[in-house]
Amino acid sequence: MTKPIVAIVGRPNVGKSTIFNRIVGERISIVEDVPGVTRDRIYSPAEWLNHEFNLIDTGGIDIGDEPFLEQIRQQAEIAMDEADVIIFLVNGREGVTAADEQVAKILYRTKKPVVLGVNKIDNPDMQSMIYDFYSLGFGEPFPISGSHGLGLGDLLDEVVRSFPENEEEKIEDDVIRFSLIGRPNVGKSSLTNVFLGEERVIVSDIAGTTRDAIDSDFVHDGQKYKVIDTAGMRKKGKVYESTEKYSVLRALRAIERSDVVLVVLNGEEGIREQDKRIAGYAHDAGRGVIIVVNKWDAVEKDEKTMNRMTEEIRKNFQFLDYAPIVFVSAKTKQRVLAILETVNMVSENHTLRIQSSILNEVIEDAVTRNPAPSDKGRKLRIYYMTQVQVKPPTFVVFVNDPEIMHFSYERFLQNKLREAFGFEGTPIRLITRKRS
Ligand code: GDP
Ligand code: GDP
Numbered sequence: 001m002t003k004p005i006v007a008i009v010g011r012p013n014v015g016k017s018t019i020f021n022r023i024v025g026e027r028i029s030i031v032e033d034v035p036g037v038t039r040d041r042i043y044s045p046a047e048w049l050n051h052e053f054n055l056i057d058t059g060g061i062d063i064g065d066e067p068f069l070e071q072i073r074q075q076a077e078i079a080m081d082e083a084d085v086i087i088f089l090v091n092g093r094e095g096v097t098a099a100d101e102q103v104a105k106i107l108y109r110t111k112k113p114v115v116l117g118v119n120k121i122d123n124p125d126m127q128s129m130i131y132d133f134y135s136l137g138f139g140e141p142f143p144i145s146g147s148h149g150l151g152l153g154d155l156l157d158e159v160v161r162s163f164p165e166n167e168e169e170k171i172e173d174d175v176i177r178f179s180l181i182g183r184p185n186v187g188k189s190s191l192t193n194v195f196l197g198e199e200r201v202i203v204s205d206i207a208g209t210t211r212d213a214i215d216s217d218f219v220h221d222g223q224k225y226k227v228i229d230t231a232g233m234r235k236k237g238k239v240y241e242s243t244e245k246y247s248v249l250r251a252l253r254a255i256e257r258s259d260v261v262l263v264v265l266n267g268e269e270g271i272r273e274q275d276k277r278i279a280g281y282a283h284d285a286g287r288g289v290i291i292v293v294n295k296w297d298a299v300e301k302d303e304k305t306m307n308r309m310t311e312e313i314r315k316n317f318q319f320l321d322y323a324p325i326v327f328v329s330a331k332t333k334q335r336v337l338a339i340l341e342t343v344n345m346v347s348e349n350h351t352l353r354i355q356s357s358i359l360n361e362v363i364e365d366a367v368t369r370n371p372a373p374s375d376k377g378r379k380l381r382i383y384y385m386t387q388v389q390v391k392p393p394t395f396v397v398f399v400n401d402p403e404i405m406h407f408s409y410e411r412f413l414q415n416k417l418r419e420a421f422g423f424e425g426t427p428i429r430l431i432t433r434k435r436s
Pocket of ligand 2: 329
């Protein structure tokens with residue numbers, strides 16, 4: 001399922017980050033909380049009335065030393081490239097400013113829906129201040145107050161109404177969809193070209209989408225694959241392309257549309273902070289993950305080099321302890337096609353279903369050997385477990401009282417599941433529910 005992307009745009013100080021934090025709120029995730037995943041303030045999953053989406057604060061993307069107007073212009077461009085719906089935010093107390101008009105002028109070029117939010121309308125007396133903003137040409141302005149949390153419901157209703165209809169692509173079961181993500185220049189395009197160069201290439205626009213991504217289909221050893229384009233990977237050149245936060249955003253959409261994500265590292269340069277952030281998104285999104293160390297040809301090696309690099313990766317990507325690591329070279333093509341065998345394996349694990357009877361044998365055995373500790377004098381009783389979902393495999397464990405299920409015991413059960421069924425390359429999720 002692809003989540004729509006919503007971006008907030010507007011000149012500085014109108015309240016973008018305040019609104020961002022309001023909408024994102026204290027979102028309690030069912031996703032396991034893993035230390036080491038650094039959250040990027042500019043992007044977060046969010047939801048409104050059962051509609052899940054990803055929210056971007058473009059104000060947080062800082063674009064070098066560009067002058068003020070150039071920064072706003074580029075942030076608006078990014079929103080137009082990456083988002084499905086744009087929230088254009090202005091400051092109701094200041095009226096329409098020249099900078100607002102600049103932003104509007106850029107946004108006129110987009111075919112994507114733009115919802116106009118007039119912020120800092122902190123009380124009903126101020127409602128009349130919004131009329132000025134009709135002149136921006138984006139229809140009805142929505143009065144809101146970020147600091148007081150007013151009006152956000154109406155604004156979000158409109159945002160959700162504007163989501164692209166049936167953006168859902170027809171997903172063919174027998175095709176494995178994968179993407180390559182990573183910092184600029186790690187070799188994503190080169191690797192893609194090796195995959196595609198070796199086989200008959202069918203490049204297809206995705207008809208009917210607002211997205212200008214280009215995916216490529218190919219067949220290898222009888223298996224069909226789709227390489228998901230990391231938006232614009234093959235049409236480089238915009239100024240903001242090289243900024244760190246933008247490459248993270250660019251990865252986002254590709255991750256959403258993939259079954260398996262190849263996190264590409266530059267073997268020559270080693271691991272950077274940014275690599276961890278990008279990989280963190282793949283993990284959070286519940287996709288299968290393979291760590292690909294590219295440019296291995298350029299690394300001076302002895303017999304220990306590979307082990308040392310593996311250790312480095314395990315230390316830095318603790319949350320990806322399930323991900324296989326492969327060492328390749330796009331330049332010499334060494335081991336690149338072998339990645340596909342790993343993709344097959346990971347995809348299989350990502351869609352693996354375990355029969356309830358077998359599952360419960362494993363759980364019973366685990367609980368007998370290591371009973372759940374009591375908490376506040378109450379004893380946790382585990383009744384049974386069932387798998388409710390694949391991609392990633394998701395299990396619900398029914399207990400007498402979820403409150404006394406301890407994080408470490410959940411971890412223990414997850415480890416038992418991995419011991420029994422492997423699940424190499426895929427995250428697994430465990431949800432604790434009260435048996436009613
Ligand atoms: P950004 O630069 O667009 O991200 O703006 P910020 O979210 O950092 O907000 C800029 C300033 O406006 C901060 O001092 C906020 O506290 C203030 N602010 C944000 N929303 C509101 C609002 O609804 N009402 C009032 N009065 N102030 C607000
Ligand atoms: P992207 O930005 O991640 O798509 O990276 P590119 O595929 O454009 O590659 C960036 C640079 O690294 C180019 O100059 C490539 O020729 C070079 N490169 C890519 N893969 C390899 C490799 O396996 N070995 C070496 N030595 N260079 C590589």
